[in-house]
Amino acid sequence: MAVMNISTYGYQLVAARRLGPTEYGAVASLMALLMVLAVVQLGLQATAARRISATPANVAQIERVIMAVTYRAALVVGAVMLLAAPLVHRVLRLDSVWPAVFIALAAVPLTIQGGQAGILQGERRWLPLGLVYLGVGVPRLLIGSICIAIEPSESAAMLGVLLGLLAPVAAGWIALRRPRDAGEHSPEHAGRAVTRETFHASMALLAFFVLSNIDILVARNVLDSHDAGLYAGGLILTKATLFLPQFVVVVAFPAMSTVSERRATLLRSLVLVLALGVATMLGVLLLPDLAMLFVGGHEYDEVSSLLWLFAMLGTFLSMLQLLVYSVLARQGTRTAYLIWAAVVVLVTVGAALGSLGGLLATVALVDGVLLVGLLVLSLWRMNRLVSVPPGGLAPAVSPPG
Numbered sequence: 357m358a359v360m361n362i363s364t365y366g367y368q369l370v371a372a373r374r375l376g377p378t379e380y381g382a383v384a385s386l387m388a389l390l391m392v393l394a395v396v397q398l399g400l401q402a403t404a405a406r407r408i409s410a411t412p413a414n415v416a417q418i419e420r421v422i423m424a425v426t427y428r429a430a431l432v433v434g435a436v437m438l439l440a441a442p443l444v445h446r447v448l449r450l451d452s453v454w455p456a457v458f459i460a461l462a463a464v465p466l467t468i469q470g471g472q473a474g475i476l477q478g479e480r481r482w483l484p485l486g487l488v489y490l491g492v493g494v495p496r497l498l499i500g501s502i503c504i505a506i507e508p509s510e511s512a513a514m515l516g517v518l519l520g521l522l523a524p525v526a527a528g529w530i531a532l533r534r535p536r537d538a539g540e541h542s543p544e545h546a547g548r549a550v551t552r553e554t555f556h557a558s559m560a561l562l563a564f565f566v567l568s569n570i571d572i573l574v575a576r577n578v579l580d581s582h583d584a585g586l587y588a589g590g591l592i593l594t595k596a597t598l599f600l601p602q603f604v605v606v607v608a609f610p611a612m613s614t615v616s617e618r619r620a621t622l623l624r625s626l627v628l629v630l631a632l633g634v635a636t637m638l639g640v641l642l643l644p645d646l647a648m649l650f651v652g653g654h655e656y657d658e659v660s661s662l663l664w665l666f667a668m669l670g671t672f673l674s675m676l677q678l679l680v681y682s683v684l685a686r687q688g689t690r691t692a693y694l695i696w697a698a699v700v701v702l703v704t705v706g707a708a709l710g711s712l713g714g715l716l717a718t719v720a721l722v723d724g725v726l727l728v729g730l731l732v733l734s735l736w737r738m739n740r741l742v743s744v745p746p747g748g749l750a751p752a753v754s755p756p757g
Contacts, residue, residue, distance in 0.1 A: 357486070357606065361599045363493030367500045367516075368592050374508045377585025377655060383513045384588035385448045385576050386455055388569035390517070393463045395565050396433055397470030399558030400426050402609070402684050403550060404471060408478025409610045414545050419475050419532070421550050426471030429554070434464040448576065451510055458514035465521040472528025477606065484531035491524030557684050563695035564680045567726075568598065568673045570699055571719045574706040583712045589656040590666040590716070593647065597636050597670025598677070601629045605681050612685035619738045622682050626675055626731075633671025640664045665716055672723040679730045686737075691730060698726045 368387070372380045404422045408415050437444075437460035444456035469488065476485040500516025575587040604625050611621040640647045640663045647663050648656065659666075676695075683691045702722045709715050 357489050357603045360489040360493035361602060363497040365592065365596045367497045370501045371504060371513050372589055372592060374504045375513070377589060378581045379510060381576060381581060381585035381588045382448060382450055382510050384591060385572050386459055386514055388572045389444065390459055390462060391569050392562065392565045393433060393437065394466055395558045395561040396429050397467045398561045399554045400429065400470035401474035401477065402557045402681070403554045404474025405477040405609060406613055406685065407545060408475065409613060415479065418545050421545055421547050422471050422475060425547060425550050425554060426468055430464045430467035433467050434460055437463050454511040455514040458511065458518045462518040462521050465525045469524045469528060472532060476531060481531065487527045488524045491527045495523040496520030560680055560684060560692040563692040563699065564677060567695055567699050570702060571706065571715065574703060575715060578707060578709060579712060586656055586659050587712050587715065589651050590659045590662060592651050593663055593666045594670040597633055597667050598673045600636070601632050601674050604628055605678055609681055609685055612682050618682065618686060622734065625678055629674050629678055630671065633667065633674060637664050637667045637671070640667050662713060662716060665720055669720045669723060672720065672727050676723065676727050676730065679734055682734055691733065694726065694729060698722050
């Protein structure tokens with residue numbers, strides 16, 4: 357996952373340097389849209405991992421149902437985004453419709469990868485899961501860099517993303533093609549139940565990813581192209597800080613699915629994520645010139661004094677992400693409403709701003725307040741949970757939250 361994140365960051369760095377602030381601002385907004393589309397992928401992954409961890413005897417049934425739901429979801433997401441391509445072209449002020457078309461096509465392998473990764477995660481098959489993650493990052497860096505070198509444009513950058521996403525799907529297909537015993541069957545893992553849980557998980561993750569990406573869309577509409585590009589460059593550091601502790605979520609998620617472990621696991625994980633974020637902020641303050649190299653070079657010097665705020669924003673988002681997955685692990689459903697409320701506040705206030713610094717400060721404040729509120733609510737909900745049932749697993753339905 358570390359290699360995946362470094363490779364993904366490296367591709368953004370290549371794009372920022374080759375395209376410059378104006379065109380990279382458009383690419384960053386497209387990547388933000390792709391991250392929002394990834395909520396279906398992550399919802400499938402969380403559903404598969406939770407169900408297989410809780411009932412390993414049903415793994416064959418769960419795998420079959422998960423992949424059937426995954427293929428249907430991939431086709432639906434791809435078709436919807438293809439129909440919406442002209443709208444995306446207009447809203448994001450793209451040079452042509454082709455980048456939006458490439459994003460629509462990329463949504464298909466992106467979604468398929470979610471079901472595959474969730475099965476591997478639930479089975480604790482870390483090596484093939486690691487190869488899937490490597491396939492997400494390294495091919496994007498290599499293929500995408502070649503595409504941008506041939507033609508430095510928004511379309512070439514998105515074509516590189518599309519082609520790169522074929523690699524993790526191939527790795528997942530190879531890992532899952534081995535024959536399995538039939539195992540046990542349960543109506544609990546029927547297609548409708550899996551689809552319902554995937555929907556609820558995706559909606560919670562959608563709220564988080566909209567919150568973590570809506571600021572670049574606001575920036576594209578309230579700032580001029582140059583300042584929006586500068587803001588997008590600063591967000592490279594935010595995304596790096598957000599995805600640096602991604603491994604914490606993957607490792608902690610199974611433990612957060614059990615009543616006996618979830619509180620201690622959540623608190624330890626939050627402390628680890630916070631420590632990584634503070635280290636990043638200190639690194640930015642102590643080595644600002646080095647930090648600028650990671651953002652995109654001297655073309656982005658105007659945001660150098662704000663980089664520590666971009667790192668702090670990434671820390672807030674990474675802790676919020678962990679809290680969201682904690683909610684999914686206990687099958688809560690209502691916390692997403694608070695996140696959507698924060699999105700509304702951010703868009704409403706952000707639409708009235710006209711400066712890069714003002715937008716950044718507003719986003720950091722909204723995310724910080726939400727983080728404190730969700731943490732207090734999560735700990736209160738955990739205190740109300742029932743005692744641990746035999747076997748240590750959480751009950752099938754936890755109190756909503």
